[in-house]
Amino acid sequence: MKYLIIRRSRYLAVFVVLLLSSFASAELLVVKQKFETTNFKTFNGETIKQVAVGWESYGQLNNKKDNVILITHFFTGNSHAAGKYSPEDKQAGYWDALIGPDKAIDTNKYYVISVDSLANLGVRDPNVITTGPASINPDTGKPYGLSFPVVTIRDFVNIQKAVLESLGIKKLHAVVGASMGSMQAIDWAATYPYWVPRMISVVGSGQADAWVTSALERWSIPIRLDSNWQQGNYYQGPAPIAGLTAALMFITQDALSPEFFNSIGQSENMSFSPLEVAPLKDINQSHSIVLWLKSRAAARAELMDANHLLYLVRANQLFMAGHGNDLNSGLKNIRAKTLFLPAEKDLLLMPYLAYNAHQTLLSFGKNSQIGTISGIRGHLEGVVGIAKKADQIAAFLADEKIKDKK
Amino acid sequence: MKYLIIRRSRYLAVFVVLLLSSFASAELLVVKQKFETTNFKTFNGETIKQVAVGWESYGQLNNKKDNVILITHFFTGNSHAAGKYSPEDKQAGYWDALIGPDKAIDTNKYYVISVDSLANLGVRDPNVITTGPASINPDTGKPYGLSFPVVTIRDFVNIQKAVLESLGIKKLHAVVGASMGSMQAIDWAATYPYWVPRMISVVGSGQADAWVTSALERWSIPIRLDSNWQQGNYYQGPAPIAGLTAALMFITQDALSPEFFNSIGQSENMSFSPLEVAPLKDINQSHSIVLWLKSRAAARAELMDANHLLYLVRANQLFMAGHGNDLNSGLKNIRAKTLFLPAEKDLLLMPYLAYNAHQTLLSFGKNSQIGTISGIRGHLEGVVGIAKKADQIAAFLADEKIKDKK
Numbered sequence: 099m100k101y102l103i104i105r106r107s108r109y110l111a112v113f114v115v116l117l118l119s120s121f122a123s124a125e126l127l128v129v130k131q132k133f134e135t136t137n138f139k140t141f142n143g144e145t146i147k148q149v150a151v152g153w154e155s156y157g158q159l160n161n162k163k164d165n166v167i168l169i170t171h172f173f174t175g176n177s178h179a180a181g182k183y184s185p186e187d188k189q190a191g192y193w194d195a196l197i198g199p200d201k202a203i204d205t206n207k208y209y210v211i212s213v214d215s216l217a218n219l220g221v222r223d224p225n226v227i228t229t230g231p232a233s234i235n236p237d238t239g240k241p242y243g244l245s246f247p248v249v250t251i252r253d254f255v256n257i258q259k260a261v262l263e264s265l266g267i268k269k270l271h272a273v274v275g276a277s278m279g280s281m282q283a284i285d286w287a288a289t290y291p292y293w294v295p296r297m298i299s300v301v302g303s304g305q306a307d308a309w310v311t312s313a314l315e316r317w318s319i320p321i322r323l324d325s326n327w328q329q330g331n332y333y334q335g336p337a338p339i340a341g342l343t344a345a346l347m348f349i350t351q352d353a354l355s356p357e358f359f360n361s362i363g364q365s366e367n368m369s370f371s372p373l374e375v376a377p378l379k380d381i382n383q384s385h386s387i388v389l390w391l392k393s394r395a396a397a398r399a400e401l402m403d404a405n406h407l408l409y410l411v412r413a414n415q416l417f418m419a420g421h422g423n424d425l426n427s428g429l430k431n432i433r434a435k436t437l438f439l440p441a442e443k444d445l446l447l448m449p450y451l452a453y454n455a456h457q458t459l460l461s462f463g464k465n466s467q468i469g470t471i472s473g474i475r476g477h478l479e480g481v482v483g484i485a486k487k488a489d490q491i492a493a494f495l496a497d498e499k500i501k502d503k504k
Numbered sequence: 505m506k507y508l509i510i511r512r513s514r515y516l517a518v519f520v521v522l523l524l525s526s527f528a529s530a531e532l533l534v535v536k537q538k539f540e541t542t543n544f545k546t547f548n549g550e551t552i553k554q555v556a557v558g559w560e561s562y563g564q565l566n567n568k569k570d571n572v573i574l575i576t577h578f579f580t581g582n583s584h585a586a587g588k589y590s591p592e593d594k595q596a597g598y599w600d601a602l603i604g605p606d607k608a609i610d611t612n613k614y615y616v617i618s619v620d621s622l623a624n625l626g627v628r629d630p631n632v633i634t635t636g637p638a639s640i641n642p643d644t645g646k647p648y649g650l651s652f653p654v655v656t657i658r659d660f661v662n663i664q665k666a667v668l669e670s671l672g673i674k675k676l677h678a679v680v681g682a683s684m685g686s687m688q689a690i691d692w693a694a695t696y697p698y699w700v701p702r703m704i705s706v707v708g709s710g711q712a713d714a715w716v717t718s719a720l721e722r723w724s725i726p727i728r729l730d731s732n733w734q735q736g737n738y739y740q741g742p743a744p745i746a747g748l749t750a751a752l753m754f755i756t757q758d759a760l761s762p763e764f765f766n767s768i769g770q771s772e773n774m775s776f777s778p779l780e781v782a783p784l785k786d787i788n789q790s791h792s793i794v795l796w797l798k799s800r801a802a803a804r805a806e807l808m809d810a811n812h813l814l815y816l817v818r819a820n821q822l823f824m825a826g827h828g829n830d831l832n833s834g835l836k837n838i839r840a841k842t843l844f845l846p847a848e849k850d851l852l853l854m855p856y857l858a859y860n861a862h863q864t865l866l867s868f869g870k871n872s873q874i875g876t877i878s879g880i881r882g883h884l885e886g887v888v889g890i891a892k893k894a895d896q897i898a899a900f901l902a903d904e905k906i907k908d909k910k
Binding site: 141142244246248250305306307308309310311312313315316319320323324325330340341344347348351355356359360362363364370371372373377378379380381382384385387388391408409412415416417418421422423424445448450 | 547548650652654656711712713714715716717718719721722725726729730731736746747750753754757761762765766768769770776777778779783784785786787788790791793794797814815818821822823824827828829830851854856
């Protein structure tokens with residue numbers, strides 16, 4: 099097993115991997131890489147003169163270049179889907195339970211690749227490379243702010259395609275993504291059907307319907323209300339941290355369920371009670387559970403950018419599989435066999451969304467399967483509960499027959 | 505049938521009723537009345553020197569004063585539960601399908617009464633009388649703002665009790681409320697068990713759990729982010745309308761369900777599509793469904809007050825049946841037979857909340873029933889779908905035996 103992963107200095111990376119190789123026998127070590135392109139045409143007809151995005155890969159590309167699995171990431175995520183940047187890393191990539199040597203997405207067999215989105219939320223994370231409203235507009239030498247073009251899920255897909263083509267890849271073995279990543283996966287299958295023989299949608303949807311569009315708007319509203327936001331021109335002054343923190347509070351709760359949330363309220367570190375004294379006495383004080391949610395959100399906000407959040411919300415709101423007039427015309431193009439894995443208690447992208455896409459595909463005579471991820475963590479099960487579906491995913495990727503599990 | 509309802513001028517009201525009596529044979533005509541008290545002690549130990557609240561009644565108080573049904577209202581509502589202020593009124597009170605002559609809550613039989621809450625949201629509605637942060641503090645001659653004490657569901661109950669006692673009433677036939685009104689109804693039964701032989705909780709909860717508390721916090725956040733809010737001292741300047749409008753957008757969606765919401769998106773006046781041109785081209789434009797939600801919210805905001813919304817959120821967050829240390833101790837006190845009517849697709853106060861309270865009561869050997877309101881309008885079914893449970897409610901109030909319906 100060798101993971102020769104290169105960023106800026108190929109030699110440094112090789113040196114690091116060699117140095118660590120004795121520790122890394124079971125550990126997937128990874129380095130963020132960078133892809134650049136110019137004059138990228140967006141789906142809405144605009145041009146981004148300079149684009150740079152990060153990407154990661156796990157496993158080795160074979161000679162035929164036909165062992166590629168593309169992983170498309172979720173809203174608050176990036177291309178760090180598996181592995182660690184160093185053996186000391188406390189946290190591995192988000193789907194490390196799924197991706198790695200001898201795991202369901204077996205890096206002894208597949209070359210697994212993932213790409214940071216445009217307008218990636220974690221723009222201040224040193225392990226994210228992205229282009230978005232916080233990037234410098236080469237025409238002005240200043241951050242784009244809201245002059246950055248509206249980007250879509252299709253644009254994320256097209257950047258991924260450019261990364262793959264730069265590696266000489268012309269077809270995928272599969273595309274697999276959760277949540278916003280599922281939208282990209284479905285758009286891949288609908289838009290480039292000859293690239294995609296297998297598609298797995300985890301906690302996903304074939305389109306943003308009216309409900310989802312309005313629900314996502316909630317994440318934008320607090321940012322736009324923050325007086326520091328300044329119509330997106332805050333890069334010389336204080337950032338709209340209060341609005342961004344509020345948005346992240348909403349995102350966190352939306353991705354969970356009452357059962358899980360209430361178990362947090364009753365955990366050792368916090369004994370939530372409706373009649374806590376501070377909020378009873380003072381309208382400006384908050385309940386312990388609200389403070390918990392806020393402190394987590396504030397910590398996450400430090401690496402994120404508020405404008406990027408607005409652009410990601412918009413990309414999701416604009417999503418329709420195939421980016422055509424309706425869902426049917428997008429899904430009709432799909433040639434992949436598909437697997438949908440909604441989460442039982444998902445309140446953000448509720449299971450009906452996956453069922454709608456799945457049933458529509460069946461009605462067109464397509465090969466589609468569906469299974470449900472159980473568990474009390476709602477939408478988040480698509481990330482933290484993925485191991486429960488490892489066998490089904492492995493069998494699906496291997497073209498073995500496996501019964502639908504619910 | 506005579507509805508002699510008095511506000512300020514008893515004579516004017518009598519005159520109006522007489523004048524309209526020829527039109528009013530099937531119509532319940534009602535006038536908002538006013539109750540005032542002084543030095544009201546709040547649950548958290550503070551004092552409100554002058555309190556005025558509005559109230560309405562339907563039907564006639566009998567000589568024994570034992571035919572009283574108290575209706576407790578929901579978050580965005582007021583005491584206008586039934587009837588019209590004039591025959592020309594386009595809209596009757598919110599539960600007019602339930603309350604009236606020969607209806608499930610039969611005003612030929614019962615004296616039905618309802619009281620505007622403290623810090624009522626509709627403070628600028630000419631048919632609402634309330635005392636809250638927008639009221640003048642007699643000590644300063646200026647609006648209270650955030651110096652108004654935090655008030656609780658218990659305080660609403662205690663004001664209602666004072667209104668009832670002012671009429672010589674010492675016991676209820678029943679208390680019935682939806683949503684926030686359900687919290688008041690349960691608190692009545694837990695706190696004044698000898699007053700309450702029958703309690704009906706519609707789309708309700710026995711307490712605000714961690715999930716509900718955080719979900720409600722979302723309604724406050726946009727108001728606090730609005731730069732016009734000024735820590736609640738906005739009564740001399742522009743009101744935080746943008747924040748209040750955002751809160752009302754959240755409330756509207758929270759009270760509905762995807763199925764209903766998506767049917768709006770596909771209605772004649774609006775053909776929602778993810779790829780609408782305006783939001784695709786411009787990050788500052790919105791989808792039609794968002795504009796619809798916003799325009800409705802903005803219209804409602806005109807009669808409402810942002811600080812009042814913060815205080816109502818807090819009253820709900822602080823709710824525990826009986827306002828004691830835990831749910832069990834509150835529910836143990838209940839002597840009423842109880843009926844819980846959660847709504848099938850409620851995403852705001854989900855059915856598990858009603859089931860928890862109901863099951864706990866059963867575990868204490870109490871007489872409790874439960875039924876589910878079907879329909880696609882989510883939480884809102886507790887208001888607009890109440891007629892579906894009219895028979896069950898009528899039988900429950902009449903002590904007839906009726907099977908639980910789901």
